Each structure stands twice: as structure tokens, then as C-alpha cells.
Amino acid sequence: MSVKNILVAYSGESERSPALRHAINIAKYHQGFLSGIVRHGMPPLQKSFTGQIPQQVLDQIDKADAERIREIGKLFHTIVGKAGLSKQSEFFDLEANQGHSLSVFARHFDLIVTGASSKTGEEHLAADPEALTLYSGRPVLVVPKDYESKTVADHAIVAWDGKRCAARALGDAMDVLEDKGKVTLLEVGKEQVPGTDVLLRNLERHGIDAQLINRPRHGSVANTVLETTEEVGAKLIVMGAFEHSRFQQSLIGGVTTDVMARSTVPVFLSH
Helix, strand or coil: CCCCEEEEECCCCCCCCHHHHHHHHHHHHHCCEEEEEEEECCCHHHHHCCCCCCHHHHHHHHHHHHHHHHHHHHHHHHHHHHCCCHHHEEEEEEEHHHCCCHHHHHCCCCEEEEECCCCCCCCCCCCCHHHHHHHCCCCEEEECCCCCCCCCCCEEEEECCCCHHHHHHHHHCHHHHHCCCEEEEEEECCCCCCCHHHHHHHHHHCCCCEEEEEECCCCCHHHHHHHHHHHHCCCEEEEECCCCCHHHHHHHCCHHHHHHHHCCCCEEEEC
16 A cells, blocks of 8 residues: 555544644655545534424524634645645545545545544544544544654554454555564464464565564453553554444444554554
8 A cells, every 4th residue: 555645534633633743744754645624414413403403593503513614624724734735735525414425535545544533522523533444445543632743653563363354454554564663563362373473474575574572461452452552662553443343342342442542652443
């Protein structure tokens, strides 16, 4: 995957826009093109009281949303302009009421960058990183809300369990990993995943000298991944997403959701 077309989806983040600023770092590093997008659906108030709200109130809600979207677009152009990417950028306003899906639209890009889910009162404007990961068919980079970095990560940790989603994430991230000064392959559990020796050899053929480490499970798998990431000083987590269904994870929790919610470094996800 050559990272040339990057889509950064508004996710309700603060005016500092960590996801946008990190997407700019990626676009500069890969000499790519950066596209911003906000998709607006039905406001929560309107969704909860469909048919009970006077048209005058609905018009006021629509007007407020339109103004907010203009502000988001203006902020995008301002930040991108200051970064010197005005001629390599564009901004999209995707209207849900016209049948537009953000996940479908995102399939036209190499990489999707967005922030972690946040409760800002603008959920109907904000991208859902879990839905993007599940339905876009493209890799998604989730940037923590307080993350700051002037460069792309030089050390990535790959959570490897030998399963389909982990293999998909590794494949999607291959070009990214080839650029890293250091790659750590993490296996969680008492025994090595069968075939890891072959994987390490094949990574070496890509010019990736990955260091394998095995950690016993400490609490949850997510906790072990996060603790190890901090221990080795990695600045990027690469992992497969939602090996189990999203419904199952919403009931009992899951590695994907927990890592996204708690990570202090960007998380590269593929499903």
C-alpha cells in the first residue's frame, strides 16, 4: 500500500485537532494528498423526537449544524495552509440524508486517519473509528485525543497472534513498517505462535529487522499490549481489529475497543 491519498475524518476532537495534525505529518512524509471530511447525520434531539419537533426548531438545528460544519472546514484549511499543504488538500461535506456513507466514501483512499471516539455533543458529525475499521475495507489510524508529535513514528509494535485480522493489518502496514527504524513483533501468551519464524524471515526480505518479544498475559490482552508498547518505547501500534464481532465486544469488551480507548500513541487498525 503506497500512502499517497490520506483521508482525515472529523471525529469531534478539540481545536488542536491531533488527528489532523498527525495526518499532515503523514502526508508530508509520504509526499501525499490530504483530504478532510465531515459527515453529518441526524442530530440526537431530532432522532429521539422524530415528528414531534416543530419545523422552525428543525430549521434552527440545521442552520447551527451548517455553521459548525463551515467552522470545521475553515479550521481544516487554516491548519493545512499553515503546514504548506494548501495545494495538496481538499475538504468534503458528506450529507447523510442524501444516502452518503462515510465508510463507502473512505474506500477510495489509501489510509483513513481519525480521532478516538469522544463525547462532545457532536456525535452526529463525528466519525466512528470502529465503524470505519469494520466497513470501509481500508486501514484506519486512530489518533489519541491528547497526542502530539511533529514527525511520524520511528518505532512500531505489531500485535501478532497469527489470526486473519492480524495478517491483514500486517499486510496493510507493510509499506509503513518498511520506513520504520525499529519494529517489534509482540506475541502475548506462554507459547510462540506457529510459523512466526517464517514470518520473521519474510519480514527480513522486506528490509524489516523485526525483534520478536513474547509476554505472558498480564490482565487482559489489551493491557499487555499497552504495557509492552510503553515498555519498549514504541510510538505506533499495528493490530488486527475485531477478530470477534463488534456486538460480542460491546457486550464483554474486546482488545480492539480497549486499546483504542486507552492508547497514548496512534493505533493502526485493519479488519
